[in-house]
Amino acid sequence: MSRTIDAVVSPTQTNTIPADISGQMLDLDEDDDLEVFSKDLTLADGNMFNASMPTSPGSMVNQCKFEEDEESDSKDIFITVDNPESHVTAIETFITYRVLTKTTRSEFDNSEYEVRRRYQDFLWLKGKLEDAHSTLIVHPLPEKFVVKGMVERFNGDFIETRRKALHKFLNRIADHPILSCSEDFKVFLSAQAWELTTYKKQGPGFLSRMGETVRAVANSVRGVKNRPEEFTAIQEYVEDFSNKIGSLDKVTQRIVKEQKEYLEELKEYGPTYTLWSGSEEELAEQLKGVAGCIERCCKETEEQVGHLSDTLVPVLHEYVLCAETLKAVLRRRDNIQAEFEAKNEALATKKVDRDAESSDLGFVWGSLLGKNPEEARHQRQERLDGEIEELKEEIDKLEDRVEWANNALKGDWGRWQRSMRGDLKSAFLSTAEKNVDYYEKYFIFIHTQITVSL
Amino acid sequence: MLSVSCLSALLLHTLERRMADAGNKESAPIGGDEFTNTELENNKNNTMVEEGSTLLRRMEISVAEAEKRTGKNTVNMQEIFTVYLIETRPIDAITEGHNPAPDSLWRRYSEFEILRNYLLVTYPFIVVPPLPEKRAEFVWHKLSADNMDPDFVERRRVGLENFLLRVASHSVLSNDKILYHFLTEEHRWKEVVYETGFQAKADSRIKALSATFRVKNPDKRFTEMKHYSDELQSLTSQLLRVRARVADRLYGVYKVHGNYGRVFSEWSALEKEMGDGLQSAGHHMDAYAASVDDMLEEEEHYADQLKEYLFYAEALRAVCRKHELTQYELETASSDLISKKQQREELATGMVRTFSFKGMTNKLFGQETPEQREAKLSLLEEQIVQGEETVTEKTVECEEYVKGAWVDMQRFKEQKDRDLREALIGYAVMQISMCKKGIQVWTNAKECFHKM
Helix, strand or coil: CCCCCCCCCCCCCCCCCCCCCCCCCECCCCCHHHCCCCCCCCCCCCCCCCCCCCCCHHHHHHHCCCCCCCHHHHCCEEEEEEEEEEEECCCCEEEEEEEEEEECCCCCCCCEEEEEEEHHHHHHHHHHHHHHCCCCCCCCCCCCCCCCCCCCCCCHHHHHHHHHHHHHHHHHHHHCCCHHHCHHHHHHHHCCHHHHHHHHHCCCCHHHHHHHHHHHHHHHHHCCCCCCHHHHHHHHHHHHHHHHHHHHHHHHHHHHHHHHHHHHHHHHHHHHHHHHHCCCCCCHHHHHHHHHHHHHHHHHHHHHHHHHHHHHHHHHHHHHHHHHHHHHHHHHHHHHHHHHHHHHHHHHHHHHHHHCCCCHHHHHHHHHCCCCHHHHHHHHHHHHHHHHHHHHHHHHHHHHHHHHHHHHHHHHHHHHHHHHHHHHHHHHHHHHHHHHHHHHHHHHHHHHHHHHHC | CCCHHHHHHHHHHHHHHHHHHHCCCCCCCCCCCCCCCCCCCCCCCCCCHHHCCCHHHHEEEEEEEEEEEEEECCCCCEEEEEEEEEEEEEHHHHHCCCCCCCEEEEEEHHHHHHHHHHHHHHCCCCCCCCCCCCCCCCCCCCCCCCCCCHHHHHHHHHHHHHHHHHHHCCCCHHHCHHHHHHHHCCCCHHHHHHHCCHHHHCCCHHHHHHHHHHCCCCCHHHHHHHHHHHHHHHHHHHHHHHHHHHHHHHHHHHHHHHHHHHHHHHHHCCCCCCHHHHHHHHHHHHHHHHHHHHHHHHHHHHHHHHHHHHHHHHHHHHHHHHHHHHHHHHHHHHHHHHHHHHHHHHHHHCCCCCCCHHHHHHHHHCCCCHHHHHHHHHHHHHHHHHHHHHHHHHHHHHHHHHHHHHHHHHHHHHHHHHHHHHHHHHHHHHHHHHHHHHHHHHHHHHHHHHCC
16 A cells, blocks of 8 residues: 655644744753653663563564565555644743654554654653664754754744654654654654653663663773674764765855855845936836846745755755764664673683682682681582573673664664665755756746847 | 747847847947947038948957066066057958958057047047956956956957947047057157147146036036936946946855765765766766856956946046036136126226226226226227137037037947947846756756766
8 A cells, every 4th residue: 555655744723933932942951851760670681672662672573563665655654743832831931843643553542643742752752762772773853952054043944944854753763664663652652741741750760871871881992892894884984974964064054155145145236227227218128127137036046045945954964963873873783792792701701710720719718717618619619600601691682682783773774875865865856956947937037038128 | 838948049049130130240349339420520421331431441450469568667667567469451451352461569558548538638529438447346256356367458458459449430539640540550659649739638627627516508418418427337336346246156156066066076985876876966066166157257248348338427427527618618708708898888988887896996096097998998899809709719619519529429329228238138148048057057967866
């Protein structure tokens, strides 16, 4: 069954943002997760999945109905993000967006959901998805803060740009065979505001997350020893790609800037001809004709700049963020492997310990403490054996984890590349088309003018 | 809707027809035709231009080259300057099938200036064609303000040729001996031109300015023309200024696209599937960035055409001012005459009609002797006779000036309308050409992106 592409993203209601909210402070950095929560999942097994999710990757994959070649033919979930609204409370002001979901998936109770979400909620969702699937590529969110190049934080353009990016974010997740099965995703789409707040409070709290971060840092310091060749290749590519896409982003923004300055001058240029026509008799018509052409050029240029800003700039920007996401994903994969390697080393050390002749020191200590040396040695051996067994179990799990992580990344890498090609190709194509259109329209206008004034 | 190529073919055809109708000639590349002269001072039979006696009909003139020279200037310091090669050939020699080598001589810009000043003084009732600008103005960032810059020198060469062609095809100016000498004999020209004493004949600025303020009854048409010349000057100068800024910005837009070329090329090395498409798209971006250079160079031509009329405005104003001066001189001579006649009357009848210092002193110190009075009276009579002559002269001068100037101003007006009309059409055609190039480049880029 083939469906049409995502529902068009246009506000169904008139914008309810007040005309000037630049004076109000938009809340952009509150962090809900600073509270320490009760449910503290031990993460001894190294899994970072949410409590309500099945813990083994294998079972999770089976749960989802996903096809290898997904894309447009099998879309069964449609999401729209629109209708930004400003909310004012005593403490803060923030913007919420309407998230509308239509789906036929069985894990959803209803077929349609309408909820309101704020940026923080999207941040939360992204965090959860990345935690649960550390080596899957999650499409980036629009940035928290406005980077240079955008002028007014709170004007309509900023909100509209953000809205579009949030829309894309959710749809990309919906398209993802694994991520779209996430329970967090489901809750995000369907829960009412208070339900979501409650839900957010469950799950690994701040402290446990801290623990993970510390471990991750430690691992990255240790470094991965035997990174498979293909991931090194991917890393090099990502490095280069990041540079290129960054350059393209800058170049495009520069073009927008130059076009705008060109437009400013053009707006003054046309009137000089009109002014002159006032002093002429024979030439008046032609001078006015030229003024008309320049005016038309202004109009077309304005449209073209708008198109560039709406179409190409956001996509390039998105992929700049993507490059950072990819780097993070590669790092996380490395860490998982590093952890595995570390445990392996620990196991090897332990084995060496056990197999070594009882040290005289141990014998001496044992006798000092009044233990029977033979008994002490036996106890020690037993202890070590137990530890080794534990380690072996852990290592097995870690090995699974590494394999899962690598496969997930490999699979997603292909997906990501295809999306990237599709997105960038379509953005550049659209830009080229618009430019052809620009020149064609202007050409026809001038031609008409000349015919008239001949 | 007609396709772009169809429309442009149609346009070209229509333009060619227009050009043919106007009878545009090669030798006056910037439209310096003098076809609609109505009267010559000496030759009343002139109607068809082909039979006119302008120099350009008899002689082919061009400013073929420019070269740098070094020499000592007036304060004995080394200087570098540019000289321009003027080539001339008699037309009948060419039409007879021979192909003689042209006569040639070198002139520098300052000599052209002297020639023009001579023409201004000698033919004040003519709107004398202007020279190309002395210094580069309305410069935008890529354009050099340096007089030694080769592009500037080239544009100046074209402007000087244009000047000569306009002068040599003018029904009055083209007959001038000094002009002929300028074109044909390299040496001694300066001495000869100074010998005419034209510098002394030039009206002082102060004289001209005060005439403007004090003249009572100038010809209304000239006053209107003067206002028009002021407007023309300020309007074209404003237009040229903004145009230069627009050119600057457009340059920036195109050149930044060159960066796409570089980055696409680097990026294509990373990609397997997209590589080819990106690489070729990059080439088109480079082509796009490069295309602006030619476009803006063509536009400089257009700017030069407008500049010519910016400077023409000043020449037009000069003609109007000269009228005010002659009119003022006439008015002054007339009022002088009237007051002298009044004085005579007073002296003759003894009646003091109006208050005068003489009258006062007479009352105070007694009247003059009859002998004194006789002497004064006869002096006055002389002066009155002279005065009447002067007035008659001035009246004729003024009338002739008005007639001649009016004719030339009409000629100028028609020339201006023709030239500027073509310039504006040419500008529109340039814009069309820019559009066509843009369409081509981006259509090609589109193809490449498709292959990505």
